[in-house]
Amino acid sequence: MKLATIGVGNAGSKLIDQMIEFEVETGRNLCRHALIINTARTDLAKPENIPEDRRVLMGDTHRKARGHGVGGDAEIGAEVAKTDIDEIRRVFDDVEIHEVDAVLVAAGLGGGTGSGAAPVVIDEIQKMYDEPVYGLGVLPGKYEGGRPALNAARSLQSFVNKVDNFIAFDNDAWRSRGQTIEQGYEEMNEELATRIVTLLAAGEVDESEVGENAMDSSDIMRTLDTGGVSSIGYASTELAPAKQGLLSKFNDEDQSEDESTDAAKIKGLVRRAVNSRLTVPCEVSSADRALIVFAGPPEAISRKGVESAREWLESAADTVDVLAGDDPRPGSSTLAAVVLLSNVTETPRIDEIQNQAVDAQNKIREQDAVREEEIQSLITDDDNDLDPIV
Amino acid sequence: MKLALVGVGDAGTRIVDRFVSREQATGRSITTGNILVFNTDDRVFEDTRTIPEERRVLLGDTHSAVKRRPDSADVSASAEGKGGDADRVHTGTHADTIDSYGVGGDPDVGATVAEADLPEIRRALDQIDETEVAATMLVAGLGGGTGSGVGSVLLEELNAIYETPVYVLGALPSTTEPDRRALTAARGIRTLVPLADATFLVDNEAWRHGTDSVAARHNNINEAIVTRLLALFGAGERDPEAISEMRVDSADLSRTLEVGGVATIGYATHELDRDDNDLFARLLQLLGLSNDTDDGGVDAATIKRLIRQALESKLTLPCAVTSADRVLLILSGPPDTISRKGFETGRYLLEEETTTVEVLAGDEPVSGATEITATVVLSNVTDIPRIDEIQRQAVSMHSLSTTDDHDTAGGSDSDLGDDEREDEVDPDRVLTDDTAGGEDDGDVDENDGSEVDNTNKHNAADSSVEAFDGETDHSFDFEAERDE
Ligand SMILES: Nc1nc2c(ncn2[C@@H]2O[C@H](COP(=O)(O)OP(=O)(O)OP(=O)(O)O)[C@@H](O)[C@H]2O)c(=O)[nH]1
Ligand SMILES: Nc1nc2c(ncn2[C@@H]2O[C@H](COP(=O)(O)OP(=O)(O)OP(=O)(O)O)[C@@H](O)[C@H]2O)c(=O)[nH]1
Ligand SMILES: Nc1nc2c(ncn2[C@@H]2O[C@H](COP(=O)(O)OP(=O)(O)OP(=O)(O)O)[C@@H](O)[C@H]2O)c(=O)[nH]1
Ligand SMILES: [Mg+2]
Ligand SMILES: [Mg+2]
Numbered sequence: 001m002k003l004a005t006i007g008v009g010n011a012g013s014k015l016i017d018q019m020i021e022f023e024v025e026t027g028r029n030l031c032r033h034a035l036i037i038n039t040a041r042t043d044l045a046k047p048e049n050i051p052e053d054r055r056v057l058m059g060d061t062h063r064k065a066r067g068h069g070v071g072g073d074a075e076i077g078a079e080v081a082k083t084d085i086d087e088i089r090r091v092f093d094d095v096e097i098h099e100v101d102a103v104l105v106a107a108g109l110g111g112g113t114g115s116g117a118a119p120v121v122i123d124e125i126q127k128m129y130d131e132p133v134y135g136l137g138v139l140p141g142k143y144e145g146g147r148p149a150l151n152a153a154r155s156l157q158s159f160v161n162k163v164d165n166f167i168a169f170d171n172d173a174w175r176s177r178g179q180t181i182e183q184g185y186e187e188m189n190e191e192l193a194t195r196i197v198t199l200l201a202a203g204e205v206d207e208s209e210v211g212e213n214a215m216d217s218s219d220i221m222r223t224l225d226t227g228g229v230s231s232i233g234y235a236s237t238e239l240a241p242a243k244q245g246l247l248s249k250f251n252d253e254d255q256s257e258d259e260s261t262d263a264a265k266i267k268g269l270v271r272r273a274v275n276s277r278l279t280v281p282c283e284v285s286s287a288d289r290a291l292i293v294f295a296g297p298p299e300a301i302s303r304k305g306v307e308s309a310r311e312w313l314e315s316a317a318d319t320v321d322v323l324a325g326d327d328p329r330p331g332s333s334t335l336a337a338v339v340l341l342s343n344v345t346e347t348p349r350i351d352e353i354q355n356q357a358v359d360a361q362n363k364i365r366e367q368d369a370v371r372e373e374e375i376q377s378l379i380t381d382d383d384n385d386l387d388p389i390v
Numbered sequence: 391m392k393l394a395l396v397g398v399g400d401a402g403t404r405i406v407d408r409f410v411s412r413e414q415a416t417g418r419s420i421t422t423g424n425i426l427v428f429n430t431d432d433r434v435f436e437d438t439r440t441i442p443e444e445r446r447v448l449l450g451d452t453h454s455a456v457k458r459r460p461d462s463a464d465v466s467a468s469a470e471g472k473g474g475d476a477d478r479v480h481t482g483t484h485a486d487t488i489d490s491y492g493v494g495g496d497p498d499v500g501a502t503v504a505e506a507d508l509p510e511i512r513r514a515l516d517q518i519d520e521t522e523v524a525a526t527m528l529v530a531g532l533g534g535g536t537g538s539g540v541g542s543v544l545l546e547e548l549n550a551i552y553e554t555p556v557y558v559l560g561a562l563p564s565t566t567e568p569d570r571r572a573l574t575a576a577r578g579i580r581t582l583v584p585l586a587d588a589t590f591l592v593d594n595e596a597w598r599h600g601t602d603s604v605a606a607r608h609n610n611i612n613e614a615i616v617t618r619l620l621a622l623f624g625a626g627e628r629d630p631e632a633i634s635e636m637r638v639d640s641a642d643l644s645r646t647l648e649v650g651g652v653a654t655i656g657y658a659t660h661e662l663d664r665d666d667n668d669l670f671a672r673l674l675q676l677l678g679l680s681n682d683t684d685d686g687g688v689d690a691a692t693i694k695r696l697i698r699q700a701l702e703s704k705l706t707l708p709c710a711v712t713s714a715d716r717v718l719l720i721l722s723g724p725p726d727t728i729s730r731k732g733f734e735t736g737r738y739l740l741e742e743e744t745t746t747v748e749v750l751a752g753d754e755p756v757s758g759a760t761e762i763t764a765t766v767v768l769s770n771v772t773d774i775p776r777i778d779e780i781q782r783q784a785v786s787m788h789s790l791s792t793t794d795d796h797d798t799a800g801g802s803d804s805d806l807g808d809d810e811r812e813d814e815v816d817p818d819r820v821l822t823d824d825t826a827g828g829e830d831d832g833d834v835d836e837n838d839g840s841e842v843d844n845t846n847k848h849n850a851a852d853s854s855v856e857a858f859d860g861e862t863d864h865s866f867d868f869e870a871e872r873d874e
Contacts, residue, residue: 010637040639042626063553064641064648066524068391071645072750078858119858143734146747150855157857160850177690177731181753184730185635229850350850358854360747367715367746374713374772375651379583381576381781385788388581389497390542 001200001217002100004033006092006125007050008118009077010043011108011138012036014185017047018193023201024049030201033095037088037121039080039113040069056091058084058117070112074151077116085124092128101217102132104200105163107155110140110148110171115155122162132164132221136196139280139353141172146360153357156350165224165342167196168231168280170349195232195279198338202293202327213303215293215325220340223291223323228343229350232279235272236336237265239300266294266305267312269337274316283346289321290314290342296335298328309337317341391623391640394424394518394526396548398541400434400483401531401561403427403441405612409529410440412616418624424518428511428544430456430503430536431492434483447514449540450493450503459491484605486567493535497574500539511547524640525555528586530578533563533571538578545585555587555644559619561611562707562780564595566604569787576784579652579777588647588769590619591654591707593776618655618706621765625720625754636733638720638752643767646718646750651770652777654707658699659763660692662727688762693721693732694739700764701743707774715770716748717741723762725755736764744768 007016013036023030038044039059047055059065059080070076081088103125107114118135125133137159140148160166174188203217224230270292274284290313294301310324380386397406406427413420428447429435435446450456488495493503504511520526528545530537537560548556560582563571583589597611625638647653697719701711717740721728737751 039641040637042637042639046633064644066641068524069639069641071639071641071643073641073645074858116858141734143738145738145741145749147749150747153855154857156850157855161857166850175730175734179730180726181635181728181730181733182725182755354855361855363745363747367748371649371651371715371770375583375770378652378772378774378777379580381785383785385785386573386576386580386781388542389501389539389577390546390581 001030001102001203001220002032003030003200004095004097004100004103005031005035006103006105006121007034007036007047008105008107008121009038009111009114010040010046011111012106012114012118012136013038013043013047013050014189015106015136015138015192017049018189019197020049022190022193022197026197028197028201029204030197032100035091035095037081037117039065039067039077039117041067043069054091056088058088070116072112072147072151074112074116074155077112077114078120079116081117081120085120088121089124089128092125097129097131100131101221102134102164103129104134104136106136108138108140109152109155109159110138110144112151115151119155119158119162122159126162132224133162134224135159135163135166137166137168139168139170139172139349141175142352142356144171146356146363149353149356150360150364153354156353160227160229163227165227166229168229168347168350170280172349173277173279173281191234192279195234195338198234198295198327198336199232199293199340202295202325213301213306213326215291215323215327219323219325220291220293223289223321223340223342226288226343228288228345229280229347230340230342231282231344231347233273233276233339233341234336235269235276236334237269239297239333239335260304262300262302263305263308266302266337267309269335270309270313270339273337273339274313274341278341280344280347281349282341282344284316284341284344285318286344286346287317287319287341288343288345289319289323290317291322291340292324293327293338293340294324294335295327295329295332295338297330297332298326300335301326301328313339391420391525391625391627391643392422392424392523393420393623394520394523395421395426396518396526396528396544397425397427398528398530398544399429399534399536400431401534401608402529402537402541403429403434403438403446404608405529405559405561405615407438407440408612408616409619412620413624414440416620416624418620418627420620420623420627422522424523426514426518428514428536428540429492430500430540431459433459433491437483445514445517447510449507449510453503453506455496455499456493456503457491484603484608486564486604488568488570493539495535495570495574497535497539497542497577500535500537500541501543502539504540504543508543508547511544515547515551520552520554523554525557525587525644526552527557527559528582529559530561531563532560532575532578532582533567535574538574538581541578542581542585545582549585555647557647558582558586558589559615560589560591561615562591562593562595562776564598564607566598569783572780572783573787573791576781579780583650583652586650588650588653591652593707595776596704596708615706618657618765621657621720621722621763622655622767625722625752625765628754628756632725632755632757634725634753634755636752638718638750638754642750642752643718646716646748646767646769649715649770651715651772652707652774653767653769654705654709654771656700656703656705656766656768657763658696658703659761660688660696660723661761662688662724662759688727688729688732690729690732690735693729693762694736696762696764697721697732697736697766698739700766701740705768707771708776709768709771710773711743711768711771712745713771713773714744714746714768715772717744717746717750717769718767719749719751720754720765721751721762722754722756722759722765724757724759727762728753728755740766
């Protein structure tokens with residue numbers, strides 16, 4: 001697939017940056033256009049793989065933002081995006097949209113810029129083009145607290161209502177112990193970039209390499225066509241060196257026995273992809289459609305294995321709509337399986353965030369209601385005997 | 391956050407002076423020269439180290455109610471002859487008594503003088519470039535006739551001419567001072583808090599050690615104040631800046647403060663023993679036990695404890711932390727030491743302890759720092775015993791003096807009584823409206839409907855919280871309501 005990508009806010013920008021890093025490292029070519037948009041000048045300077053003229057600062061004239069973020073206030077995030085929409089559109093005008101299959105908009109839903117501005121940007125993109133727009137959204141962890149949860153719950157609604165598919169990433173599912181803040185995010189972003197790029201970059205192989213089993217961009221898009229929220233699973237295995245390795249030795253000895261081991265390996269890889277950490281934990285059987293991409297050297301992808309993996313996923317995801325295909329990567333030393341579970345409807349983490357958000361919203365409303373009164377009573381003595389100076 | 395500082399009176403002048411010298415010493419650029427001090431008695435000006443002469447403004451020079459200090463007073467100042475500037479300075483001008491120079495402690499005279507000198511004040515303010523800063527802070531001792539009196543007029547003026555927020559930093563008098571200081575402070579609070587975008591308060595009483603001289607006491611408090619203000623406003627203003635994953639930006643601070651009212655600051659540090667920690671971490675790694683420890687050797691528990699310490703530390707103004715409206719946490723330290731888990735659990739702890747969901751948090755990586763600091767701002771705290779105490783002291787003082795002072799006190803009192811009654815009704819009405827609106831918004835039918843005809847969206851929709859909708863302005867009505 002060929003994508004135009006837009007990162008909104010801090011997390012969104014870092015994610016797009018990381019996707020580009022991964023595709024360059026692995027010789028893929030997914031992100032044909034990349035644009036990052038933020039309200040904080042310093043955050044905009046962080047990414048390493050985005051050209052200067054593809055970084056848009058919005059809201060720098062807004063009274064509350066002034067180039068220094070929106071302090072987690074999603075209303076202002078949305079407001080500045082609306083105010084500066086012409087400027088955003090102008091940067092997007094350069095994008096040769098007919099060269100891409102879809103637009104991907106990434107954001108962290110817990111902050112103010114990503115959660116508020118991304119839906120506004122998506123609206124604008126959809127006015128301009130007919131191509132599908134996918135969302136890639138980071139859900140805040142429980143311990144980030146009520147405000148991020150409220151931002152996320154509200155933004156998630158906007159995203160899902162607008163985009164053709166929303167790929168969710170749950171920060172809580174990906175926390176591990178003993179990390180610094182920097183390591184934590186870096187690791188998560190690498191994991192997410194690996195999954196999303198391996199999935200979406202399939203179908204961009206050289207004509208000569210395309211076998212009948214190759215995954216096609218249109219298959220991926222068809223699977224994403226469901227709308228709703230999606231989750232991605234991933235597993236990979238290092239392959240022994242092609243020529244003198246174990247694999248080729250077995251090949252010489254017994255073709256059919258080797259084939260069945262390979263097949264078992266492939267199926268095992270897919271089971272692992274689904275059962276290990278998904279980008280957002282979900283009930284696999286609640287998926288509407290599913291798709292598997294095998295990325296690796298063509299000789300390592302056993303047809304039998306692919307078919308049995310596909311059948312296994314059909315029953316696990318409880319849907320007949322399961323596509324499987326290859327992303328042949330000759331000479332690669334790893335074999336990866338990436339599984340897209342499209343429109344999963346049972347995602348406990350999203351329910352939790354919504355509950356946390358409702359509590360937060362109630363608390364915020366209570367505070368708003370008594371604020372002025374409490375300040376008045378603080379600064380006034382009991383009998384109101386003291387007069388102000390001016 | 392870039393900040394302009396305007397000091398008023400002796401306390402204000404001294405704190406601004408110290409702020410600038412610390413700012414320079416720690417390599418942060420916050421005021422970038424946007425400073426100004428005002429006084430009605432210029433003796434303290436001689437003590438300043440960092441404030442250029444043209445930025446020290448003496449008001450009321452020609453006003454009849456302002457008493458000029460005779461030149462000889464300088465000569466008689468305590469340690470004048472004996473030596474270095476620093477020595478003379480810090481004993482000479484500090485006192486718990488009110489002297490008769492300047493406005494002699496009278497805030498009404500202070501306000502009158504400032505009104506009369508408005509042209510001069512405006513001329514002086516021209517030296518501040520508001521476009522260079524994100525906010526301005528007026529600094530004053532609220533018990534001062536100059537601090538509270540001139541300060542009130544100055545604050546009105548700053549509000550009128552600046553588009554950016556104007557904050558106040560006010561010191562509250564200690565119990566060792568005359569009742570008249572408490573009266574002025576209580577009236578100062580009443581005047582300044584509603585005018586300011588937010589008011590940081592420092593309680594000189596809570597920060598006083600019994601045996602200290604007045605000078606030592608003030609200097610220690612000023613040092614503590616400046617340390618906290620620098621941690622807060624200086625976050626992210628270091629050169630060169632390290633890359634941060636969750637940077638505190640000035641919008642985080644201004645959003646925390648935008649609710650108005652009184653703010654207080656907590657602060658705690660953790661000294662790093664880098665060598666030991668590195669060795670320890672390496673050892674654990676070798677033994678395959680490093681999972682519990684961060685690479686820099688500071689574990690999650692330490693960071694969480696530090697955040698708790700900051701919250702439980704002596705706040706600039708002690709208060710019930712549960713009364714906080716919004717909270718900001720800044721963790722500053724070497725980037726490889728700030729444990730993610732510690733940061734997250736510490737932030738959550740703040741939410742639990744303060745019972746507000748509006749907690750913003752960020753880190754400020756400082757390569758090579760030898761300590762980690764946690765700074766916590768509690769914004770719009772309303773349960774503050776010390777303010778009640780000062781008000782009581784003020785009222786008893788006031789009732790003694792009202793006998794000589796009928797007209798001002800009596801007249802305004804009844805006006806304010808009316809205002810207050812209106813205020814009491816309003817919030818209740820808002821409360822009912824909001825609650826009703828909230829219940830209507832949480833439309834269960836609508837939710838069921840969307841489940842039926844559009845199952846794929848069920849997952850994302852919780853109709854009790856509103857979406858950000860680029861097309862309809864629905865969600866922004868919500869904000870508008872709140873702003874009004
Ligand atoms: N996975 C991941 N999540 C991140 C990263 N950076 C921030 N987040 C999450 O994103 C949310 C904060 O969003 P940001 O993108 O930092 O905020 P923003 O959209 O720039 O908005 P403001 O900072 O409020 O102006 C929180 O839930 C963070 O946990 C990252 O690098 N990776
Ligand atoms: N006006 C003013 N006085 C200061 C400043 N810094 C320190 N002092 C005072 O100078 C005197 C000597 O400073 P101390 O702080 O006690 O000791 P020091 O280590 O020499 O100085 P510092 O660490 O810079 O305060 C004390 O009375 C301080 O309060 C400043 O920036 N402005
Ligand atoms: N923290 C701190 N408080 C001070 C300092 N100096 C004075 N104060 C406090 O500020 C209050 C006002 O004192 P000054 O600043 O001397 O008064 P002023 O504003 O110059 O006004 P006058 O009453 O006209 O002298 C006092 O009640 C003290 O509580 C100081 O250096 N540090
Ligand atoms: Mg940000
Ligand atoms: Mg004085």
